[in-house]
Amino acid sequence: MVSNGTAGLHLIALGLGWKKDDVVITSPITFLASANCAVYVGATPDFVDIDESSYTLDPNELEWKLKQYSTQNRKVKAVVAVDYAGHPCDWSALKTLQEKYGFQLVNDYCHSLGAEYKNEIQYAPKYADAVNLSFHPVKHITTGEGGAVLTNNETLDKKIKIMRTHGMTKDESDLEKNDGPWYYEMHEPGFNYRITDFQCALGISQLKKLEKNIERRRQIAEYYNNVFRKDGRFIIPQVSGSAKHAYHLYSLQINFNEIKISKKEYFLKLKERNINCQVHYVPVHLQPFYRKNFGFNVHDFPIAEKFYERELSIPMYPDLTDDDLNYISNTIIETLDKLK
Numbered sequence: 001m002v003s004n005g006t007a008g009l010h011l012i013a014l015g016l017g018w019k020k021d022d023v024v025i026t027s028p029i030t031f032l033a034s035a036n037c038a039v040y041v042g043a044t045p046d047f048v049d050i051d052e053s054s055y056t057l058d059p060n061e062l063e064w065k066l067k068q069y070s071t072q073n074r075k076v077k078a079v080v081a082v083d084y085a086g087h088p089c090d091w092s093a094l095k096t097l098q099e100k101y102g103f104q105l106v107n108d109y110c111h112s113l114g115a116e117y118k119n120e121i122q123y124a125p126k127y128a129d130a131v132n133l134s135f136h137p138v139k140h141i142t143t144g145e146g147g148a149v150l151t152n153n154e155t156l157d158k159k160i161k162i163m164r165t166h167g168m169t170k171d172e173s174d175l176e177k178n179d180g181p182w183y184y185e186m187h188e189p190g191f192n193y194r195i196t197d198f199q200c201a202l203g204i205s206q207l208k209k210l211e212k213n214i215e216r217r218r219q220i221a222e223y224y225n226n227v228f229r230k231d232g233r234f235i236i237p238q239v240s241g242s243a244k245h246a247y248h249l250y251s252l253q254i255n256f257n258e259i260k261i262s263k264k265e266y267f268l269k270l271k272e273r274n275i276n277c278q279v280h281y282v283p284v285h286l287q288p289f290y291r292k293n294f295g296f297n298v299h300d301f302p303i304a305e306k307f308y309e310r311e312l313s314i315p316m317y318p319d320l321t322d323d324d325l326n327y328i329s330n331t332i333i334e335t336l337d338k339l340k
Ligand SMILES: Cc1ncc(COP(=O)(O)O)c(C=O)c1O
Pocket: 004, 005, 006, 007, 030, 031, 033, 034, 082, 108, 110, 111, 133, 134, 135, 136, 146, 147
């Protein structure tokens, strides 16, 4: 357990030994932290475009990029693949690429608690060397702020636990000397990334609601799917045959170029009618920091950019009632109908 998901990613970066000039690849359609964790340790972030139907990192694009790097005699150190919105990545394909090209594989699994891949709910640490979770209030379960790292690698587990608490160790086998039972040593400066016990107590009680809440999220998604799939103006999220979606988000796409309203105007009109949408995400490579420091630009990742132009995350949380769903979907449709 750690203080938040961003701390978890930072600890994974430290634990996996990312250093200056190491290349770390992630998806442009993710929260900033998935890329920032590479920057924290001086590594070089890079991106690979998303797959048009799952909105997760496209393994074909990844292989193309890995080949580009190998023609320059450079190796990619790690790939942070994001199970975006609650839809698992194509982990079998990513694993095959890992075996071929030898990079470390991280699952940024902050959206996906409760998802299934190839009928397994515990898939994440089977494919990835390290898995990162967030328990921020908007996530499936919360500890106020909080996070966790999952790994089957004992060395990584130990390193992360040391770096979570200032780099201190009391482990006999690590000590240069031993002055007594109080004695500790620091071999590398770490951080205070601990979580409190009372936050964990909240997390334990939240776990009891997890299954029921995910079931409700799936019902909500089914409701939205039934409404929006009949209407050609919308693109609903697709679920690949190997996946069971956890629906942290419901990403609806609208081709605003083909209708008489901009995304901003439409978003504000829905807000006027008490429907608070969000957009997940502004592509990370287009952030001023990434453009200025790493030279990324518009058109670098066209599928991600098109997705950003069209995507609206419509309300998705277990407390929504059937009446709410009726109001939300009717309002979304009516607001477009009125433009005719
Ligand atoms: C994909 C992803 N990665 C990382 C994070 C960071 O987690 P936290 O907010 O707990 O630091 C989030 C949270 O918003 C996220 O959605």
